[in-house]
Amino acid sequence: MGSDSLSQTKPIPLSTEEEDPPTQSTALLSFDTDSSLESEANGSPSKCSTTTIFIVLILVSFVALFSAFVFAFLFYSSSHSSSSATPRNFSRPLKQLENPVVLLVSSDGFRFGYQFKTPTPNIHRLVENGVEAEMGLIPVFPSLTFPNHYSIVTGLYPAYHGIINNHFIDPNTGEFFHSASHEPKWWLGEPLWETVVNHGLKAVTNFWPGSEVKKGSWNCPEKLCMKYNNSVPFEHRVDTALSYFDLPSREIPAFMTLYFEDPDHQGHKVGPDDPQITESVARIDRMIGRLIDGLERRGIFEDVTIIMVGDHGMVVRCLLFVHLQVMHHRMLFAKMNEGLESGKVDNGKYLKVYLKEDLPSRLHYAASDRIPPIIGLIEESFKVEQKRSKRKECGGSHGYDNAIFSMRSIFIGHGPQFARGEEGAIF
Numbered sequence: 001m002g003s004d005s006l007s008q009t010k011p012i013p014l015s016t017e018e019e020d021p022p023t024q025s026t027a028l029l030s031f032d033t034d035s036s037l038e039s040e041a042n043g044s045p046s047k048c049s050t051t052t053i054f055i056v057l058i059l060v061s062f063v064a065l066f067s068a069f070v071f072a073f074l075f076y077s078s079s080h081s082s083s084s085a086t087p088r089n090f091s092r093p094l095k096q097l098e099n100p101v102v103l104l105v106s107s108d109g110f111r112f113g114y115q116f117k118t119p120t121p122n123i124h125r126l127v128e129n130g131v132e133a134e135m136g137l138i139p140v141f142p143s144l145t146f147p148n149h150y151s152i153v154t155g156l157y158p159a160y161h162g163i164i165n166n167h168f169i170d171p172n173t174g175e176f177f178h179s180a181s182h183e184p185k186w187w188l189g190e191p192l193w194e195t196v197v198n199h200g201l202k203a204v205t206n207f208w209p210g211s212e213v214k215k216g217s218w219n220c221p222e223k224l225c226m227k228y229n230n231s232v233p234f235e236h237r238v239d240t241a242l243s244y245f246d247l248p249s250r251e252i253p254a255f256m257t258l259y260f261e262d263p264d265h266q267g268h269k270v271g272p273d274d275p276q277i278t279e280s281v282a283r284i285d286r287m288i289g290r291l292i293d294g295l296e297r298r299g300i301f302e303d304v305t306i307i308m309v310g311d312h313g314m315v316v317r318c319l320l321f322v323h324l325q326v327m328h329h330r331m332l333f334a335k336m337n338e339g340l341e342s343g344k345v346d347n348g349k350y351l352k353v354y355l356k357e358d359l360p361s362r363l364h365y366a367a368s369d370r371i372p373p374i375i376g377l378i379e380e381s382f383k384v385e386q387k388r389s390k391r392k393e394c395g396g397s398h399g400y401d402n403a404i405f406s407m408r409s410i411f412i413g414h415g416p417q418f419a420r421g422e423e424g425a426i427f
């Protein structure tokens with residue numbers, strides 16, 4: 001993240017800029033992690049009501065963004081039986097667990113297609129015995145980490161959940177939102193962990209943007225709401241998630257999150273085609289394998305609903321800049337595109353600016369005061385540079401129009417609420 005957030009204080013707020021990986025200096029959040037266990041005194045409703053609530057939860061979580069997909073797997077009988085009007089019910093009864101558990105796993109910047117770069121036997125095991133978006137998950141616009149992670153757990157587009165960029169300025173107050181802004185005023189909508197608690201169940205967040213925000217019935221309970229710390233080894237994160245299954249049955253959280261910064265971290269540094277990405281993807285697969293192994297050892301792998309997602313893709317960006325030093329915020333909007341197309345702005349034709357109400361409606365990026373009035377859409381692989389630099393590095397970028405294929409990520413579902421071996425095109 002850095003100098004390119006959507007902001008009215010900037011000459012042209014561009015929503016197509018990349019973010020930095022959450023490194024030590026740009027952590028999503030910045031506190032120590034305590035991953036020890038402590039049971040909470042939440043009541044544990046009956047299995048019957050819990051099951052019902054979780055079916056509803058899964059539907060609610062994806063209905064706004066992914067409704068077509070969810071209905072495809074929960075109610076739609078697929079192309080094999082398209083003539084039938086009777087929906088198929090894929091859900092299976094639990095064998096070991098007393099109550100359903102949903103484990104939501106995010107691999108940041110896992111571009112669609114990474115899973116074919118190298119053998120990923122564990123990810124493919126989830127796919128083969130579960131469901132996947134065959135052509136990838138389309139992120140919300142802008143294809144950035146915070147807007148997308150919060151959309152995944154609220155089912156809302158950024159204009160409605162309020163996190164319209166990784167960092168931005170609220171034009172009404174002048175306040176700056178950044179990755180460690182935990183004040184509830186920023187975070188609109190109802191994230192899944194809050195929904196879970198509202199239903200009398202227990203949730204645990206093992207890192208997720210927004211999870212440390214005390215809002216509504218979610219007070220970020222100690223031991224169940226991890227403070228973000230990117231130095232926690234991935235293995236430890238997986239083991240922490242697994243350890244919750246060792247609690248007494250009625251105390252096992254009904255909803256858990258698990259977050260990995262990779263391969264976004266490497267993607268920014270070296271771009272999506274570097275061997276480092278291959279190794280990073282292999283490592284993520286090993287973490288999924290560690291998770292599966294741990295669940296199998298406990299005899300509950302088939303009982304846990306695992307949803308694995310990425311938040312956005314990645315594209316190589318290498319020395320393709322649009323230089324905008326001739327433009328400033330007092331330039332009339334009508335003159336902006338004229339200037340860009342004039343040939344006087346380096347690579348200006350690759351940037352188009354819009355009044356936000358004129359953006360393509362498919363972007364759903366207008367209905368918030370936080371969204372600046374003028375938005376730039378830049379073509380894939382380009383970056384706006386306001387001061388010419390002699391930087392020569394190449395790397396990766398995202399944040400672009402979510403219709404661009406390289407911005408797609410993954411969706412995989414496995415467990416008792418998903419069919420086995422089904423695929424949907426995209427969603």
Ligand SMILES: [Zn+2]
Binds near residue numbers: 108145264311
């Ligand atoms: Zn990300």
